[in-house]
Amino acid sequence: MSNIDPTAGALPRGRALRKWLLAAATALAVALAGIWALLPASAQTEGGFSINGTQLIDANGNPFIMRGSTHPDVWFQSELDSIGELSDFGVNTVRVVLGSGERAWGVSTPDRVAQIVAECKAQRVICVLENHDTTGYGEQAGAASLDQSVDFWEGLYDVLAGEEEYVLINIGNEPIGNTDAAQWTDATIAAVQRMRGIGFEHTLVVDAPNWGQDWQYVMRDNAPAVAAADEDGNTLFSIHMYGVFTDPQTVIDYFDAFEAMGLPLIVGEYGDAFGDQPVPWDTIQAEAQARGIGWIAWSYSGNSDNRLDQVLDFDPAQKTTWGEHVFDSQYGVANTAERASVFGDDPGDDDTTPPDDETTPPDDETTPPPTGDGDCTAAIAIVNDWGSGWQASVTVTAEADLSGWTLDWTWPGGQSVQSHWNADLTTSGSSVTASDVGWNGSIASGQTKEVFGFIGTGTAATPDVTCNAA
Template sequence: MKTRIALAVTTLFALVAGMLMVMQPAHAATGFYVSGGKLYDANGNPFVMRGVSHAHTWYPSQTGSFANIKALGANTVRVVLSSGDRWTRNTPSDVANVVSLCKANRLICVLEVHDTTGYGEDSAAVPLSKAVDYWLSLADVLNGQERYVIINLGNEPYGNQNYGTWTTDTIDALMRLRAAGFHHTLMVDAPNWGQDWTFTMRDNASKVFDADRNTIFSIHMYGVFDTAAEITDYLGRFRTAGLPIVVGEFGDRHSDGDVDEDTIMSYSQANGIGYLGWSWSGNGGGVEYLDMVTNFNPSQLTSWGQRIFNGANGIKQTAKEATVYLANPPTGTPTGLPTGTPTTRPTSSTLPPAAGCTASYAITGQWPGGFQAEVKVTPSGSLPLRGWTVSWSFANGQKVTQFWNANVASLGAEVTARNVQHNGTVPVGTSASFGFLGTWTGTNSVPTLRCSG
């Protein structure tokens, strides 16, 4: 959205609305994960976001807002941060304090970098790659917080110009974080100031999700979404495709149109879709009506604040606290997924039995310092594979440098390969294969493979 926050300086900042890289490792789902188009918390329970955005980076002294947002019923707060490219950088110690405030108030923390807003159209905005640089600088703060933190890569990363590389740029950003060992659920915003009126995110979401299956998509709904038909069609297409979607920002009105917030909230509630309203307080530049409370005072709810917190399908009526904050989580659910389990593993006991598989590893070419290998995956029982994962540990310091026909991730000696879309289904009596190039020194022994379907 455009022009939202008045900074506490002489200038009002008008904010506009708005590989060879290794792929996602199959790791222990120690935090949030996605399965069947839904978000689950670390206890294996569905989690539906109900919360608001808070402009922390411009109002860093308003730390009491976390408790006040919680007191009005929210289970999530989306926190605005800056990488330092446009505004004052939020330091690691500041971000650590934000996370501690979320946890102290039993809120799930969605952290977002705002400096990307409107890239390609706003000359002051920075690309997603700069946001990734910022997240990497926070690795020591964020790693280990996967149960409480979701990373929103960059706010509204393209405006209405030069957004054609949204898909590749988003995948590259996801892969850089995964390669660096980030295991959090990652949230990606749509282009077109977050409103995706060109359907760039909608039509390419499956490509992004195939690259990283612990990703959720965020649509910002302002004037583009002023009718029930537009809202239900957009969100419905994600639900039909089994892709996770959240309304990452919305208001009750805006300079570009009268938002149909009633449909956003009712449809989201009926379909288990999260929503995060914009914003708690501090808006300026002509959109002060988007404040939910006046001057950060929770006892002074605006009409928009009354609507989103206390209205039909509002936060107070529908929010459920994440079970990671409960002393006794609901019975019959796991308290964590086993080590080595992909983050996309469903937890329902009603799923059909898993298919088994075996995998073979062959060095098909070798030269000083380098080699080529092929791995074949074969069903081991009477059921076809509907997706597979192969993992191994290199014993002699080998490294994967290039791969094909699989999504491959390396973390130290550990390597994990997952099927891509075209070779995930493997009928009994047949095999799927993938290959890679690697480096070696001294010894290039064949590892022992672990295969799961």
């Protein structure tokens, strides 16, 4: 989105070589142990974010689902406090607008980018850095090409190398307009390959053409080729949802397409309106929650049309209606965001000290932790079924306080799990066992909680599930 008013083939470097040597040594060691084939895909890429099927995986091997907002830093460099304010609202991701120098708003220098990354880490949010100068290339005068954008990122290599646990690189914002949108595929493949050649190991985020909205389906139809061209298998696709997505069904259809391909997708931008047209923000949020898709809302403040401001004048006390939708709605930030596990628990999460007016009960009066059968029940529900595959969500109901859970079920005939998120899952023939991944193991007595999801193959089925407290 660009409605903010600006006036208000190198050789691999040392890190890339070290990566190759480490990967070779690791592969040899695991092969000798005879267990390489048993490792999940996420375990084969160490040191930062990675991709496993449709899911973004953090450096600790846990699924990470973005719930965030955008900070327009290149236009408002006196507003760096916005990152902390967004963290206070509960976001786990901040997308930060940078400039490479082709446009009038100037260049984000290495020193400034280092400051931004440090602030994101201090505020315990994942940083998605994007170059905004590519917006509308081929249609908007002065826009940078993706190749020029890679030149910009190369100049930031020394700042960003080693930050793979905390930073994703959005190579170029809305990198092609509506003129010759088909050029996106070759340009994106070349950009991804150049980034890897320079030595970048980060998850790379690629925006769609058509000003990010992909109404000609160039990204959708060519995403498999782009994903295959990344030697690290670590590319995340980003769709921007505005005027092209005013019908809720268009949101569902686009999400369905990437699920069917088994490729990772985020909504890199969206609003609740596009001019005078309403955008189905609630469908975007609800469908993203059901599917484990990340989203980043546009934008915190500073828009020339303040209907897209989440707060007015960069003042967190002046939250707008759009801000309430982002932060406070049923599937908004406050109710769905989980802090990235690389930051550990939120301060106070594990504080078990009783208030001053309470005392710890004697040892013989404490309630033992739940164990064994009868402490929980679980169910599988079908979210979508597109014939060749289907999506399911799994809920657990606690009959006593749970600190962890393990689920078992048996497929009735020919089904299998193609990909999954937010659970450790193993299969043996038609038998499946799934368990929590730590952060989603705690469920209060009487509470029903959606705990994980998966993509299935074969005829959609909802077998009986046995739930055991861990």
